[in-house]
Amino acid sequence: MTTAASRRRAAARNKPLDDTSRRTGASRPAMWRVMEIHKIIRAGRFPNCTTLAAEIEVSSKTVQRDISFMRDQLGLPLEYHVTKHGYHYTQEVHEFPMLQLSRNDLVALFLARHALDPLRGTRLERMLSESFSKIAEACPGEVSIAWHELDEAFSVKASGVLAADVALFGDLLDSVRGCVEVSFDYRKLTADQPERRTVRPHHVGQIEHGWYLIAFDPARGAMRTFALQRISNLEMGRAKFEREAGFDARIHLGGGFGVWSYEGTEERKxxxxxxxxxxxxxxxxxxxxxxxxxxxxxxxxxxxxxxxxxxxxxxxxxxxxxxxxxxxxxxxxxxxxxxxxxxxxxxxxxxx
Structure with a gap:
């Protein structure tokens, strides 16, 4: 038997959405909205809250909250252009910071990277490495992973990860995220003995199948790259520092063909x-x-x-x-x- 109440509920379900209910944003997940706003702004269209609300079918207040989240929580260089009456990025946004990864998350990525060694050269390795790279790109200021595909004709013998390697990786991540100076002994390839270095870590990255720290060395007045395998006796300092303005790991390494940086020689190509x-x-x-x-x-x-x-x-x-x-x-x-x-x-x- 159909009751009056059930008929009213059925009518409500079948009733077309009016403009107000369509713009509540209830059917638009927050991350979907943010990604849509990001794509529109990155296209250089200078949208404002009204035009964004109309395009993604939510309220202007919802758009304003999303804009504030993108700017304040995700750290995107988002500003309102007074002359063009719309939002724009003040600098190029290469990777979108979709996730806020914890120290444990990043250590897990480090371990997962090494766990893939037995699969290197297979289709499964390529699929997994692409997925892990997308996750790593969520925090480009802290860590990067750049796996290079190998032909199936090549193979790499798997090697274990020492507990000391994991601890070192985690401590360096803490120093990068907290902008804290560190000191360690470092032995260069051409040196007979290690040398004590005090640096300001900016980035930890996987380059050419090895892990490296990119840090500003105050004693040398320049960025330097350190192989994690040659770092020992790491000590976390107390001194805080401000990241070098405009630092980008890709630009820092862009002049070379791998992990070497040729900072200061950019004009000589x-x-x-x-x-x-x-x-x-x-x-x-x-x-x-x-x-x-x-x-x-x-x-x-x-x-x-x-x-x-x-x-x-x-x-x-x-x-x-x-x-x-x-x-x-x-x-x-x-x-x-x-x-x-x-x-x-x-x-x-x-x-x-």
Missing amino acids: HEVHVRFEGYAARVVAERQWHPTQAIRKLQPDGSVIEFQADLSGLEEITRWVLSWGSRAKVLGPPELEERVRTELAGMCGACQ
């Missing part, structure tokens, strides 16, 4: 040209090795290519070229040709 053939041509063409790279096919089937990139230094590109053996030939600059020739001569001499 080396236009590198390397010819690859066979399997090396295919692998090199498949990947993004450097932001400035360009690939030119010298054979229609891609079996021979020319790789070009603009670099501030040649140390790491020298090792990279040598790693491809006879499949790579340096076309320029002359300095890179000489470096490769010298290394090859030294290798041959060592075998005699």
Whole structure:
């Protein structure tokens, strides 16, 4: 039997939403709204609360709350443009800070990264690494993960993670997030003994399958990069510091070909040209090795290519070229040709 009350409830369910009920925002999840607002603002349309409310079908008050959340809680460079009567980003926003990850979350990422070693070179590794990278991008100011895909023809022997490595990683994250100076013993590759360093950590990142700390070294007046494996006797200091204005880990490393930074030499660019053939041509063409790279096919089937990139230094590109053996030939600059020739001569001499 249908009662009057049930008929009223059915009528209410089938009644079209009026303008007020449609704009309550009840059917629009908060993160969905924030992402929509982000996309509209990033497109350079200078929307205001009224136009945003109409486009995503919520109230103007809801939009205003979302704008405040994006600016105050997510730290996005969001401001209102008086002349254009709308919101805009005052600087480029590359990654959207979707998640606020805790220290434990980031340590878990560190462990998960190493747990993937046995899978490297498989489709599963590629799928998982992409997922973990998206999570890591939620906190670009603290940690970054940049996994490079490997062909299935290659494999990497799995290695364990020591408890000391995990503790060191966690302590460095605390110093980055809290802007606290740290001191540690650091042994450079060319040094016989470790040296005590006091630095201001800015970023912890996974680069070329290794973990590194990027920190400002007051004694040297510049940013320096430290391999976590060569850090020992870490001590958390008490002195707080302000992050260097405009610091960006990608820009800091952008002049080199890997983990090396060539800060202060940005004006001296080396236009590198390397010819690859066979399997090396295919692998090199498949990947993004450097932001400035360009690939030119010298054979229609891609079996021979020319790789070009603009670099501030040649140390790491020298090792990279040598790693491809006879499949790579340096076309320029002359300095890179000489470096490769010298290394090859030294290798041959060592075998005699």
